[in-house]
Amino acid sequence: xxxxxxxxxxxxxxxxxxxxxxxxxxxxxxxxxxxxxxxxxxxxxxxxxxxxxxxxxxxxxxxxxxxx
Numbered sequence: 001x002x003x004x005x006x007x008x009x010x011x012x013x014x015x016x017x018x019x020x021x022x023x024x025x026x027x028x029x030x031x032x033x034x035x036x037x038x039x040x041x042x043x044x045x046x047x048x049x050x051x052x053x054x055x056x057x058x059x060x061x062x063x064x065x066x067x068x
Contacts, residue, residue, distance in 0.1 A: 004063030018042040
């Protein structure tokens with residue numbers, strides 16, 4: 001069973017993974033097609049603002065950040 005804070009961590013960690021995939025210094029030898037796909041996915045990925053809104057509107061999904 002996934003807990004709300006684990007779900008939030010996974011979304012935030014995945015965002016950082018995609019950002020790192022686009023950086024050749026952090027992830028050398030990654031094909032340009034993979035970097036482009038990371039960019040396309042990240043373009044519409046929820047950032048901090050939307051994750052905070054999601055936590056407010058669906059605390060049972062992403063947890064109560066104020067108490068963690």
